[in-house]
Amino acid sequence: MRHEITIKNLADIDRAAGEFLSLIGEQRLIAFYAPMGAGKTTFTTAICHRLGVRDDAVSSPTFAIVNEYATASGEMMYHFDFYRITKPEEALDIGLYDYLDSGCLCIMEWPENVEDLLPEETLKVEIRPQEDGSRLVLWDSPDRQ
Numbered sequence: 001m002r003h004e005i006t007i008k009n010l011a012d013i014d015r016a017a018g019e020f021l022s023l024i025g026e027q028r029l030i031a032f033y034a035p036m037g038a039g040k041t042t043f044t045t046a047i048c049h050r051l052g053v054r055d056d057a058v059s060s061p062t063f064a065i066v067n068e069y070a071t072a073s074g075e076m077m078y079h080f081d082f083y084r085i086t087k088p089e090e091a092l093d094i095g096l097y098d099y100l101d102s103g104c105l106c107i108m109e110w111p112e113n114v115e116d117l118l119p120e121e122t123l124k125v126e127i128r129p130q131e132d133g134s135r136l137v138l139w140d141s142p143d144r145q
Contacts, residue, residue, distance in 0.1 A: 007043070007135040017046035020137060027123045027142075029100060031111035034127035039135050040109045043127060044079055047107065051077065065094050077105040082113040091117055 003023055007016040020043075024030065032040045041060045048058045052072020059067060060081060067079045078099045085091050091114045099106055100119060111118060125139040 001141045003137075003139050003141060005137040007039070007137065009133065010042075013043065013046040014049065016137065017043065017050045021047060021050055024123060027121075028103060029106050029108075029119060029122040031108045031118060031122050031124050032127055033111065033124060035129070038127045038129050040127060041081075043135075043137070044107050044109070048077070048079070051105075053077070065091075066099065071105075075104060076102070077107070078102075080106065080108040082108065082110040085110070085113040088114060088117055 005016050005019050005023075007013050032043070034040050045058045048069055048071075049055065053069040058069065058079075063084070065080060065082070065084070069077050069079065071077055080099075082091065096114070096117060108114075108118075108122075111122070111124075121142065123139055123142070125137060128136040128138060130136060
């Protein structure tokens, strides 16, 4: 099933993050595909806020590659930015599979840089900027037969 959420503007992003979380259910591996400046980190920040991560804890992990956050329920979540990854070994060196196999929510930016390492069950989400400044968040639900 194809899902689409429109984020009209920044004031609408909290609502969109809540809707996204309700629609993905138990999916734990989320890969955001989008061009530079499309709002991957901004949307991830809104998701973190909806999960009760402290406001001052959320930042782009561009230089650290991964940031670890505790949600309001005490669960860990991981936010990856693979923009600076140039070869798969760099992702493996940070213990990528330990994170992905943890059962915790893992949100990944620039997943195309580690595409061959991602498990099949990774939910691939596209963020598409629109001419009016809004964003479309698009994904297909995995088939559960």
